[in-house]
Amino acid sequence: MSNSIIINRVKHPSILADHRVDPVTKKLLKVGDEVCVCAVCKTVYLKDVWKNTMKGKCCKQTKTLLCIPNTEYGVKETPPVIEKSYKTHFLFFLLATFLFLGLIIYWYNLYNNEHIQKQNLYFDIKKLSEKNRDKNKEYGNKIDSLEKENNNLKNSKKSLDSVLNRLNNISKSTFCIGKNIHETNSDSYDQNYLMFLKTYVSLKIDNLYVKPNQNDYLIIELYNEFNVLIDSIEVYVKSNIGWNKIDVNFEIPNPGVYYLKRTGNVPLFYDKVSGNYDSCVDSNIKILGCSNSINEYYKREYYQYYYDIHYSLLTE
Ligand SMILES: [Zn+2]
Structure with missing residues (x-):
C-alpha cells in the first residue's frame, strides 16, 4: 500500500504558494487533495493518478514518501510560521530570562552596595560623634584653663596698673x-x-x-x-x-x-x-x-x- 498525504493549508504552504499541478492531469493541487510522492524523483501526484497510472512507472518503482519534501532544500516540509514562532518565543524567553537575571544581579549589587555604604556611613557617623564628644571635652578643658589664665592675667594687669599709676605719680611730681x-x-x-x-x-x-x-x-x-x-x-x-x-x-x-x-x-x-x-x-x-x-x-x-x-x- 502506498503512502498518501492530504494537503493541509498550514502544513504545506509552499505547495499551495507554488500553484503546483499534478504532472499528468495538470490539475492544480489544492487543500484537501490526497497526493502520493514518488520516493525517488519526489514528484507529487494526485493519489488516483499515482495508483492508476504512475505507480511502478515513475522511476520504475512503487515506493512513496511519508511526507511532501521541500523540493528546494530537500528537507521535510514543516510549518515554518509555527517553528519560527517557537524559535522567536524561545529566544525571547531566553533574552527575557537573561535580562531578568541581569536585573536581579544589578538590583542585588545595588542593594548590597547601598547597604554597605549605609553601614559604612553609620560607622563613620558613630566614629565622628565619638571624636566630636572627645573634642568637645578637650575644648571645654581648654576653655576652662584659658578662663583661669585670663583671670590670672586680669589680676596681674590690675596690680601692674596700680604700680604704673604710682610710677606715673612719682614721675609726674619729679x-x-x-x-x-x-x-x-x-x-x-x-x-x-x-x-x-x-x-x-x-x-x-x-x-x-x-x-x-x-x-x-x-x-x-x-x-x-x-x-x-x-x-x-x-x-x-x-x-x-x-x-x-x-x-x-x-x-x-x-x-x-x-x-x-x-x-x-x-x-x-x-x-x-x-x-x-x-x-x-x-x-x-x-x-x-x-x-x-x-x-x-x-x-x-x-x-x-x-x-x-x-x-x-x-x-x-
Ligand atoms: Zn519518479
Missing part, C-alpha cells in the same frame, strides 16, 4: 630744671654769686650738681626775698670726681622769690649763658638770674654753680 652738666661752654670757677629763683607752687628742691676745683667743705643756703634764711646744708665736695651730687632737700612750701647762696672757700664751676635761660623755666619754678648783688635778680650774663636742679611737688 622735675628737673637749670642748665645741664653736659652742656657747659667754659671752664671757669668763682665763689661770690647768688642764684635767684621764683616758685609758683609748693615744692621741694631734692638735689643739684656742683663742680668744685678743690676738696673742701661747702655750705649752700636758701633765703627768701626778705633775706631770711629758710634752710641750709653743709657738705664735703671733691674735685677729683667732677660733678658732685648734693641732696639739699630744701622745702619751699610758699610760692615766692628766693635765692641760693654758697659760703666756704671752695670755688665752683660756672659758665656763660648764651642769650637765654630756656632750660630755666617751667610752670612751677623759674630761675630769674645769677648775680653777686641781692638787688640784681635778673642778671643773666653767667650761670653760677647749680646744675640739673631736681625738685618735686609738695602735695597736702
Whole structure:
C-alpha cells in the first residue's frame, strides 16, 4: 500500500504558494487533495493518478514518501510560521530570562552596595560623634584653663596698673630744671654769686650738681626775698670726681622769690649763658638770674654753680 498525504493549508504552504499541478492531469493541487510522492524523483501526484497510472512507472518503482519534501532544500516540509514562532518565543524567553537575571544581579549589587555604604556611613557617623564628644571635652578643658589664665592675667594687669599709676605719680611730681652738666661752654670757677629763683607752687628742691676745683667743705643756703634764711646744708665736695651730687632737700612750701647762696672757700664751676635761660623755666619754678648783688635778680650774663636742679611737688 502506498503512502498518501492530504494537503493541509498550514502544513504545506509552499505547495499551495507554488500553484503546483499534478504532472499528468495538470490539475492544480489544492487543500484537501490526497497526493502520493514518488520516493525517488519526489514528484507529487494526485493519489488516483499515482495508483492508476504512475505507480511502478515513475522511476520504475512503487515506493512513496511519508511526507511532501521541500523540493528546494530537500528537507521535510514543516510549518515554518509555527517553528519560527517557537524559535522567536524561545529566544525571547531566553533574552527575557537573561535580562531578568541581569536585573536581579544589578538590583542585588545595588542593594548590597547601598547597604554597605549605609553601614559604612553609620560607622563613620558613630566614629565622628565619638571624636566630636572627645573634642568637645578637650575644648571645654581648654576653655576652662584659658578662663583661669585670663583671670590670672586680669589680676596681674590690675596690680601692674596700680604700680604704673604710682610710677606715673612719682614721675609726674619729679622735675628737673637749670642748665645741664653736659652742656657747659667754659671752664671757669668763682665763689661770690647768688642764684635767684621764683616758685609758683609748693615744692621741694631734692638735689643739684656742683663742680668744685678743690676738696673742701661747702655750705649752700636758701633765703627768701626778705633775706631770711629758710634752710641750709653743709657738705664735703671733691674735685677729683667732677660733678658732685648734693641732696639739699630744701622745702619751699610758699610760692615766692628766693635765692641760693654758697659760703666756704671752695670755688665752683660756672659758665656763660648764651642769650637765654630756656632750660630755666617751667610752670612751677623759674630761675630769674645769677648775680653777686641781692638787688640784681635778673642778671643773666653767667650761670653760677647749680646744675640739673631736681625738685618735686609738695602735695597736702
Ligand atoms: Zn519518479
